[in-house]
Amino acid sequence: QLQLVESGGGLVQPGGSLRLSCEAAGVILDFYAIGWFRQAPGKEREGVLCISSTGASTNYAGSVKGRFSISRDNAKNTVYLQMNSLRPEDTALYYCATTLRRACSGNVASFGSWGQGTQVTVSS
Numbered sequence: 001q002l003q004l005v006e007s008g009g010g011l012v013q014p015g016g017s018l019r020l021s022c023e024a025a026g027v028i029l030d031f032y033a034i035g036w037f038r039q040a041p042g043k044e045r046e047g048v049l050c051i052s053s054t055g056a057s058t059n060y061a062g063s064v065k066g067r068f069s070i071s072r073d074n075a076k077n078t079v080y081l082q083m084n085s086l087r088p089e090d091t092a093l094y095y096c097a098t099t100l101r102r103a104c105s106g107n108v109a110s111f112g113s114w115g116q117g118t119q120v121t122v123s124s
Contacts, residue, residue: 002027002113004034004096009118012086020081020118022096029072033104034079035060035111036070038092038120045095050104051079058104063089086122093117 008020022034035050047060049070057070067086072079079096097111105111 002098002100004098004113004115006094006096006115006118009094009120011121011123013124014087014122016086016122017082017084018086018120020083020094020096020120022079022081022115024077024098028074029077029079029098030074031102033099033101034072035097035099035104036079036081037095037097037108037111038090039095039117040089040092043092045108047106047108048094049081052104053102056104058106060106083120086120088122091120091122093119 003025005023012018031053033052036048037045039045050058051070051072067084069082095114095117097114099105099110
């Protein structure tokens with residue numbers, strides 16, 4: 001059974017960096033697109049970035065352009081979200097999920113196997 005587990009969240013000061021990890025169990029990630037999403041208190045879940053099986057990335061959130069990047073290490077069955085120049089408005093619970101297809105999707109409903117999330121708090 002596919003299970004995705006996020007890690008790497010924490011408390012960081014504005015301008016700082018974090019790297020989140022999404023590790024898969026029960027499936028070989030090589031063939032699947034993985035997306036990162038976030039949900040802040042009182043707000044809807046929003047897409048952040050997605051990476052296809054071939055390594056092509058899709059940006060869902062204009063506010064992270066130039067600051068966040070996504071990568072994958074198939075040998076470790078893990079997808080990473082590198083977050084730089086963090087802002088207080090990046091504070092949220094971050095999740096990863098998969099389309100179980102090779103390509104990313106612009107439809108959140110196309111993603112499944114959601115992890116439990118990892119909390120990112122940006123505050124001084």
